[in-house]
Amino acid sequence: MAHVSQLPCNGDGTCMICKKNPSPDDTFTCRTCATPWHVTCLSSSSCPQTLADALLWDCPDCSLADHPHLPLPPSIAGKIGGSDKLVVAIRAIESDDSLNELEKARRRQELVSGGGARLSDDDGENVKNKEGINGDNDVLAILDGNINCSICMQLPERPVTTPCGHNFCLKCFQKWVAQGKRTCANCRNQIPSTVASQPRINSALVIAIRMAKMEKSNITGGAPKVYHFVHNQNRPDKAYTTERAKKPGKANACSGKIFVTVPPDHFGPILAENDPQRKQGVLVGETWQDRMECRQWGAHLPHVAGIAGQSKYGAQSVALSGGYIDDEDHGEWFLYTGSGGRDLSGNKRTNKAQSFDQKFEKLNEALRLSCRKGYPVRVVRSHKEKRSSYAPEAGVRYDGVYRIEKCWRKNGIQGYKVCRYLFVRCDNDPAPWTSDIHGDQPRPLPAIKELKNAIDITERKGSPSWDYDEVEGCWMWKNPPPCSRKQMNDGNIVSGKKRRRAKRTLSAREKLLKEFSCQICRDVMTSPLTTPCAHNFCKACLEGAFAGQSFTRQRTCEGRRTLRAQKNIMKCPSCSNDLAEFLQNPQVNRELMTVIESLQHRNVGEEQSDESSKEVDSRHEETDAAADDIEMSSANNHNNLKSGMEVKPQRTDKFKSASARNGNSSCQARPLLEPPDVEQGTKGGSVKPENRGQQTSAAERKLKQTKKRKKSSNATSNVGVTTRSKRAKLTTR
DNA sequence: GGGCCCGCAGGG
């Protein structure tokens, strides 16, 4: 496949081999791609021998088996080797007009994923089967000759494919277009303006190149994590709540079941252990039909908002959906715009026009906190982002974790101040657009011009929580991730109003785990040690962590705990306090041990009363009363564990404190046995006890709302601007 | 394709 010696004339008519400008008489024009080829530079085998041949001549690029973008007839496809089949199959998918982009993505995924992957509907052979690959005819060799960038002639990096079927590196293509050229460098066909201005990465080609590289470097171990499509299994049992929603499908649908077991405020990648269905976690490149589906897999939970986060806790994920024109996407890094600054009156959810300044508050502050802490932020890109080459063709795609290296405010395009964030990728898996088979390495920050005129610049001080470990060769938590402030229920995320219910249904074992788990092994502590910095561990775990006095336990990128070399420093795995002195003679926290043992001996099957299963966070003080408290707790006493341990058992860091505050404020003072359906509207004593068991119907709530609206509209009658909330209420009339 | 409208989740 020595195609390097077979080159056509370029867009200027210059032969790319001899660099001369041949006259038309000295060229053959391909009947398929219309590219002119210099006769004297064509190999003799490629030259048409007769005049008739010349009229029906196909250039080397378009010769049947070689052309990267023409689907081969099945008869021919079936005759070539295994790796060829991959290329052929991908071509066939790409050129199948009957498939939409999402369907193509699914087919490509099936193609490249192991275990039951199918070549096509009528060919069951798994193309990953290496036995089918002819050694001296491997994929890379084939790809090398076929899909090179038409400009630099190398394997394309971030490949872009023109409608005429020629490939370019994204950068080469952009340079070409920037020179004002609007014809294909290979065949001179017109490049549509949409492609010229908004080229998209050809993800099928990315897969092919990456697989070829893996084949070549003999990397084994199953299918590469290149592109995953979520099968639509386990659709929510009860997805829709309104008649209007049932008709069209998704508008106004309530979101469906969450399939992963991470809490909603989980930071970082979603791991296999939190994916009970597929046991693989959320893979980079995974694509969903829309935000609702993306939500179901936990990558980005809000189904409208672009930022998931809490101002005092941090931001977990963002969506790039083209909602803000200031956004600037460079793939491995991008500039993100904060939320707000828009008038949402009139019952709007979004508004393209900005009408006031953004500030670092709410979700914008959450992002800033993630910046300061160096938390990993999951990033999803949506096809709705039209200006980015890195956006998926269809649906919503998970692109891995990024860190926010800096944030600032600047004057936005629309004339008002916007919050800005520099995101830089730091994932252990390669990005969906790169043919690289490895994840990110730490990279220097890009120079950002707009920083010159920026205000309120925040840069991270101190070490980031998520960072690259040279020893492990991967990104990992260097500081423990913040403890979740939210609850899970049966593996599903429990949100907002359902939270209180979940608290009541925690099993005794779960409570034990929640309150008395070792921060190393995550199981209920045995022989608990409480460090001077008030963190709790199993004695064995902590001592094991410093075996040889030169290691500390850290999380690996997969979330498992492992040992990390630490030059004779013995730091608390939770807060990095020096534990050298403490570890010389560590004493088991006997009080804590008594409590744990007592709780373990309780009948775990016994149905907990609401009060006894109330969050135990509120306990604070002494140890002596612990045993009594357990009894009291069993007797449904409200003050269970209230005067608990001398040292708060584990998770006593600020996140837990926040959690305690949260829990207390939202839950502690609520009446017992309040039916879950009677939510906010029945605050205090407004609902008589005998009515508590009944559901507040939607109609009733609306009536209430209407009454309230009447009140407020009386107070603010004839106000010109109808606010969204007012409008919303008006519509309930 | 753009405007309109809405349920819903979640922050505070």
Added chain:
DNA sequence: CCCTGCGGGCCC
């Protein structure tokens, strides 16, 4: 309880 939100389908 109120406000916010880079959705998504329908109608025109």
